[in-house]
Amino acid sequence: MTGYIDEDRAVSRLSEIVALECGVHPAAARQIRIAAALHDIGKQRIAASIINKPGKLDAREFEIMKTHTALGASMLKSIQGELGEKIRLTALYHHENWDGSGYFGKYADELPVYVPIVSICDVAVALVSERPYKSAWPPREMIAYIQGKAGTQFNPALVRIFLSLIRHDNRVPAIFGNRGVGALA
Numbered sequence: 001m002t003g004y005i006d007e008d009r010a011v012s013r014l015s016e017i018v019a020l021e022c023g024v025h026p027a028a029a030r031q032i033r034i035a036a037a038l039h040d041i042g043k044q045r046i047a048a049s050i051i052n053k054p055g056k057l058d059a060r061e062f063e064i065m066k067t068h069t070a071l072g073a074s075m076l077k078s079i080q081g082e083l084g085e086k087i088r089l090t091a092l093y094h095h096e097n098w099d100g101s102g103y104f105g106k107y108a109d110e111l112p113v114y115v116p117i118v119s120i121c122d123v124a125v126a127l128v129s130e131r132p133y134k135s136a137w138p139p140r141e142m143i144a145y146i147q148g149k150a151g152t153q154f155n156p157a158l159v160r161i162f163l164s165l166i167r168h169d170n171r172v173p174a175i176f177g178n179r180g181v182g183a184l185a
Contacts (some may be wrong), residue, residue, distance in 0.1 A: 124142055
């Protein structure tokens with residue numbers, strides 16, 4: 001997958017910045033950064049033919065892909081304490097949506113704040129990244145998508161915070177690989 005390690009780093013750094021902007025204590029924001037870095041670890045157990053498929057996944061392949069969340073949580077079960085809990089919950093639930101339409105049908109407000117933070121950052125980075133099945137989206141399209149999903153996929157208050165950071169925080173363009181995100185300010 002093109003840029004996979006860079007994408008994880010971007011999701012991780014962006015998640016920490018968003019967490020801090022949401023008022024999360026700096027020590028907890030650092031834990032969120034670690035959890036975000038590991039959120040997709042379960043993809044290591046998914047066949048490369050599915051991960052790298054150039055077209056749309058069929059129904060069976062999509063069901064297999066969805067297992068990366070539970071696989072990741074299982075892979076991380078030996079990490080103890082508060083950090084371990086954050087890491088496992090993030091891996092397991094990062095595809096849950098604000099309106100309960102995610103993989104497990106949990107509403108995002110049922111989850112700790114760090115899970116929806118990682119989710120919105122993951123989606124934003126994925127959209128502006130090239131994948132075997134899609135071209136990278138221009139930053140304006142990513143922003144329009146995030147805005148359009150406020151109240152369904154994402155918490156509207158979190159969308160406002162996220163988009164404010166995208167437009168006004170000078171650390172963000174570097175996180176996105178300077179793909180024109182800073183020009184949106």
